[in-house]
Amino acid sequence: MSGARSAKALLAPWVDSAGLDETALAGLTMTSGEVVNGGLFMAVAGSVGHGLDYVDEAIAKGAALIAWEPTDDLETTQAIRQCEAAGVSMVAVPELARHAGAIAARYYDEPAASLHIIGVTGTDGKTSVAHGIATVLETLGVPAALMGTLGWGRVGQLTTDSLTTADAVTLQRRFAMLREAGVRAVAMEVSSHALAQHRVDAVPFDTAVLTHVGRDHLDYHGSVAAYRAAKRRLFTRPGLRRQILNIDDDLGAELATAADAPGDRLTYGRTEAADLQLLSAEPRPSGLMLTLRIHGLCRTSELGLIGPFNAMNALATLGAVLDGQPAETALEALARLQPVPGRMERFIAPGRPLVVVDYAHTPGALEAALQGVRPHTRGRLICVFGCGGDRDRGKRALMGDIASRLADEVRLTNDNPRGESPDAIIAEIQAGCRSGTPCQVEKDRHTAIQQAIEAAKPGDTVLVAGKGHEETQVIGQRVSRFSDRESVGALLTGEAG
Ligand SMILES: CC(=O)N[C@H]1[C@@H](OP(=O)(O)OP(=O)(O)OC[C@H]2O[C@@H](n3ccc(=O)[nH]c3=O)[C@H](O)[C@@H]2O)O[C@H](CO)[C@@H](O)[C@@H]1O[C@H](C)C(=O)N[C@@H](C)C(=O)N[C@H](CCC(=O)O)C(=O)O
Ligand SMILES: Nc1ncnc2c1ncn2[C@@H]1O[C@H](COP(=O)(O)OP(=O)(O)OP(=O)(O)O)[C@@H](O)[C@H]1O
């Protein structure tokens, strides 16, 4: 095994192997701060800087070797000098970002090869569907893990992480740990950033699932076309065995009819042409009653979740697990699904309004969330939300329009303004709000939620959108502890003032 982990084995394709060491490297990483003594640092070009900008830290941590990605405008003199002075070898690897995952996979002895990996992409619904798939697989007796916005690991035992899809090396390290832990299937969220940055190039997906594609992250991708192109990448990978496609969605419909696409395609949606068709999703006190047509056969199934999009997410989940499983068994497991924390999560207290905490932070998601809670609302619908700073500005007015159109009252507040002015963000949302709907502003999020709950009567619903499971509020450089779920829980039980 040590030979397989040596610089010679890992970097032979790019450098004369005679010059490379056969000693096992102690570790590998793409982040200078994580370099271990005797390890490999892979310095790649990023959107802000280059890994070589941090070579001093890598050397200080004891890097034995530095592989780096040449780019046109990269100034390497300083880094080369530092490495020479420290006696650290450097190897130039063209397009290293694309190869980093494969190098790490070799280092960890191809951990993903023994795992059944299901990738889920789309603008909204990735966490919900990945969570659903892993939970249903567990219920069906398959040791399954989850990787995504809520963390990674076995369902119910997640370790949190800052990214939805980790970097290419971290992913392989996690696959190795999951393989050791006896996991057989992994449901993972694949973000558009990850697809654009080659984080998943070395992940051998068995199945790719598409939720829906709307508008998000235009700050990063630049255009809807580039964003869609990034999402499309997951479905064109050679070796893919199955594709689960929402054909109510434009991109899903396009992928379903694409010539020469890899793997079998299973479609879902409300349209009659879908293999898994949603005929109806009737609101019930406990959630939804679904009527489905599965390959021509009509079936009903309870779902303990609310919001029509959760019915669609249930179909996506079903599509992924209907792989040699009888439909009855899969439907029974689906009926046991619980809401994902902060995703259409209901808070109910006697004599109080229904409060729903949801992670809707895109126009499509906000629209779907408001439409989803309306059938569970006898009285008025109040929507508390804001928009993140240093993120796509174009969505703000759109979300103002949607909230003022679909709610009876809007309360605008902070949602991680980050480096932007909270007032300016709120003004941009307000510019889209329709004048006929009352719209109030309270920047302090806890106070805004409190005022909304106090203004609401039993039978009304307060939808608190945008932060879902998050446990912090980021204002400028300050990160303070804040949770919509905790605020709502405390306010409903009278424990917070
Ligand atoms: C825009 C974006 O995706 N940025 C991610 C990307 O950074 P980057 O390409 O700009 O890298 P960079 O900062 O220029 O640095 C270049 C290289 O130097 C390395 N570096 C950097 C700093 C340092 O001290 N030491 C060091 O070695 C970096 O690891 C990187 O390899 O690669 C970095 C290393 O993996 C990530 O930390 C960083 O995530 C930033 C913090 C981020 O906020 N990303 C968000 C937007 C994101 O990726 N979100 C998606 C989900 C979105 C959704 O919910 O749909 C996600 O998958 O999480
Ligand atoms: N299929 C769907 N269609 C439209 N909206 C959805 C769908 N599924 C979930 N949503 C909405 O999007 C929000 C986020 O859901 P979820 O966390 O599952 O998505 P995500 O794609 O993982 O989001 P992120 O990219 O932020 O991680 C939910 O709280 C809900 O409002």
Ligand SMILES: N[C@H](CCC[C@H](N)C(=O)O)C(=O)O
């Ligand atoms: N993954 C998304 C989440 C946004 C959630 C919202 N609360 C915000 O901060 O904008 C992002 O980082 O853009």
Ligand SMILES: [Mg+2]
């Ligand atoms: Mg997610």
